Amino acid sequence: xxxxxxxxxxxxxxLSAAERLAGHARRTPMLESQLLNERLGGRLLVKxxxxxxxxxxxxxxxxxxxSRLDDKAKKAGxxxxxxxxxxQGVAMVSQMLNVPATIVMPTDAPKIKIANTRAYGAExxxxxxxxxxxxxxxxxxxxxxxxxxxxxxxxxxxxxxxGTVGLELAEQAKEMGVTLDAVLIPCxxxxxxxxxxxxxxxxxxxxxxFAVEPQGFDDTARSLAAxxxxxxxxxxxxxxxxxxxxTPGEITFSINRKLLTGGFAVSDADVAGAMAVAFRDxxxxxxxxGTVALAAILTGAYDVRGKTVAVVCSGGNVDAGVFSKAIAxxx
Amino acid sequence: xxxxxxxxxxxxxxLSAAERLAGHARRTPMLESQLLNERLGGRLLVKxxxxxxxxxxxxxxxxxxxSRLDDKAKKAGxxxxxxxxxxQGVAMVSQMLNVPATIVMPTDAPKIKIANTRAYGAExxxxxxxxxxxxxxxxxxxxxxxxxxxxxxxxxxxxxxxGTVGLELAEQAKEMGVTLDAVLIPCxxxxxxxxxxxxxxxxxxxxxxFAVEPQGFDDTARSLAAxxxxxxxxxxxxxxxxxxxxTPGEITFSINRKLLTGGFAVSDADVAGAMAVAFRDxxxxxxxxGTVALAAILTGAYDVRGKTVAVVCSGGNVDAGVFSKAIAxxx
Numbered sequence: 001x002x003x004x005x006x007x008x009x010x011x012x013x014x015l016s017a018a019e020r021l022a023g024h025a026r027r028t029p030m031l032e033s034q035l036l037n038e039r040l041g042g043r044l045l046v047k048x049x050x051x052x053x054x055x056x057x058x059x060x061x062x063x064x065x066x067s068r069l070d071d072k073a074k075k076a077g078x079x080x081x082x083x084x085x086x087x088q089g090v091a092m093v094s095q096m097l098n099v100p101a102t103i104v105m106p107t108d109a110p111k112i113k114i115a116n117t118r119a120y121g122a123e124x125x126x127x128x129x130x131x132x133x134x135x136x137x138x139x140x141x142x143x144x145x146x147x148x149x150x151x152x153x154x155x156x157x158x159x160x161x162x163g164t165v166g167l168e169l170a171e172q173a174k175e176m177g178v179t180l181d182a183v184l185i186p187c188x189x190x191x192x193x194x195x196x197x198x199x200x201x202x203x204x205x206x207x208x209x210f211a212v213e214p215q216g217f218d219d220t221a222r223s224l225a226a227x228x229x230x231x232x233x234x235x236x237x238x239x240x241x242x243x244x245x246x247t248p249g250e251i252t253f254s255i256n257r258k259l260l261t262g263g264f265a266v267s268d269a270d271v272a273g274a275m276a277v278a279f280r281d282x283x284x285x286x287x288x289x290g291t292v293a294l295a296a297i298l299t300g301a302y303d304v305r306g307k308t309v310a311v312v313c314s315g316g317n318v319d320a321g322v323f324s325k326a327i328a329x330x331x
Numbered sequence: 332x333x334x335x336x337x338x339x340x341x342x343x344x345x346l347s348a349a350e351r352l353a354g355h356a357r358r359t360p361m362l363e364s365q366l367l368n369e370r371l372g373g374r375l376l377v378k379x380x381x382x383x384x385x386x387x388x389x390x391x392x393x394x395x396x397x398s399r400l401d402d403k404a405k406k407a408g409x410x411x412x413x414x415x416x417x418x419q420g421v422a423m424v425s426q427m428l429n430v431p432a433t434i435v436m437p438t439d440a441p442k443i444k445i446a447n448t449r450a451y452g453a454e455x456x457x458x459x460x461x462x463x464x465x466x467x468x469x470x471x472x473x474x475x476x477x478x479x480x481x482x483x484x485x486x487x488x489x490x491x492x493x494g495t496v497g498l499e500l501a502e503q504a505k506e507m508g509v510t511l512d513a514v515l516i517p518c519x520x521x522x523x524x525x526x527x528x529x530x531x532x533x534x535x536x537x538x539x540x541f542a543v544e545p546q547g548f549d550d551t552a553r554s555l556a557a558x559x560x561x562x563x564x565x566x567x568x569x570x571x572x573x574x575x576x577x578t579p580g581e582i583t584f585s586i587n588r589k590l591l592t593g594g595f596a597v598s599d600a601d602v603a604g605a606m607a608v609a610f611r612d613x614x615x616x617x618x619x620x621g622t623v624a625l626a627a628i629l630t631g632a633y634d635v636r637g638k639t640v641a642v643v644c645s646g647g648n649v650d651a652g653v654f655s656k657a658i659a660x661x662x
Contacts, residue, residue, distance in 0.1 A: 028360075029357075029359075029360050029382065031382060034384065034423065034451075035451075038450075051360065051362060051613075051614055051615075055614055112611060116366060119366050120365075276651070279616055279651065280443060280651075282382075283381045283382055283386055283615060283616040283617075283647035284382075284614060284615060284616065285610055316614035320607070320610065320611075320655075321659075323610070323658065324651075324655035324658065324659065327651040327654065327655065328655065
């Protein structure tokens, strides 16, 4: 099989992805901090997906997609375009499964993401975020090589793979004996949020589900409010490099519009403050885009007082200079 | 009961501590990085004890000691002296069990350690590391308050509590289907290393066990080589604030001399490099003293090529400025 189904994935597809990922993806821990809970006046559980293989949740979707290719398609290889976390996930999985991988990345991607993608053996092709279309470059490369394009979010297998984060989160909450009032999930194209929503709406039905985005890139929040897919104004700036996308995915939004309560947008300063809290109180390294859901809690955008809430910290691939600048706010 | 037994603890005492800690201490994850393994040419498993409650393994020993006090002793309170991680462990456990706590800390302890100890509700009394004796101040305070002194390492219940790190590590290695060739453990007074050695010598009998210390504070390594307790030369300097102690404990050394193969010493520069690797490849925040065992692997002091080795990363309570300086080496 080289093509994905065109129907949106279901809860059963998330369960199937979990079966496929067993023994390959890491079951990342749910962390919490007593001091942080006291400050917030509620209980905050943090799904530390920055501790996933390749340093971000993207390993899950990539594995669920690429491992389903038939032998001929595996031999022909895969192409992906990504600012870096999907790049690393696809590169790592391709190396594991002996599949040639070509990754189209922006020239301004974090150094760690470029270095790791290459370290996993992938060929990296650069494009200029301002003047070139990564979609066009990716599709041209895939056609040339007869390779399979692995989308970073708008693909049923990719969404179902990312949904295993939500599946584990619901299971871990159950093991801890807690009922979640809400779950906040970082959102770029919507792969993680829609996948998690498939699992959480089934297993934690009383929890409200929210997407969190950077200010200026809150296309999903505005689209949810409008009931249709809206795009971001061009020219926005954020250091959340993982979440810079123009518009919600078609498949991801078809799920999110049914299952999410709404969305929040946070500023870069809010995100830096949340990175400092993750450093100080949780002892984890979270990259800017991975911290937006935590930031929405700390700013009070979602008020956790008297509640039990989970957030996903979705990735930790950040350059030392960016990280140090963010945590300096803590001193 | 207000006093501890005087006999060294045994493997059974570690099992008893594990029972007591169930549902209170966190089972911290074993992490690994494929890219790091490739660079090392072996398999390195990292027991991420920086993700323990209070940010360090010390919670375990403190809980195993303080929870065994009888009601009268609990009411009279506890006193401890510590550079900071034992302080936070004792303060957090005391708050949980409603026990008044007074902690004697050096004036130059990391800010995060002082702030958190206070945040857990303990009274902090400062002393000058150069001119005053924390033992004398601690004993005087305990006598005045009729309180129980909770030693930071040379106590059978404290050692057995820390030993649950080794117990989990052996269980997790078994779950992963690996046989460990060696385990490297950070060492100050020897509570963590001796406790882990009790568990690992029983459950991973073929693994060599090593203590790792900062250069200038390698009293345990030298004592193991000499077969008797030796002290450090005065005047040594290191930024591994958690491991600045004059000599191995009496009880801890009686265990370590039987069960450890030997010790390694690492420089502050080696430790900073290891903190950067933990940041980049493992996405965890580890403080200087918590990183020495990882540093011994990265410098090649213990050669992991072709082997499977575990290290304990024992704590993550580090100020942002110190952390940023360490990871800057990575850029």
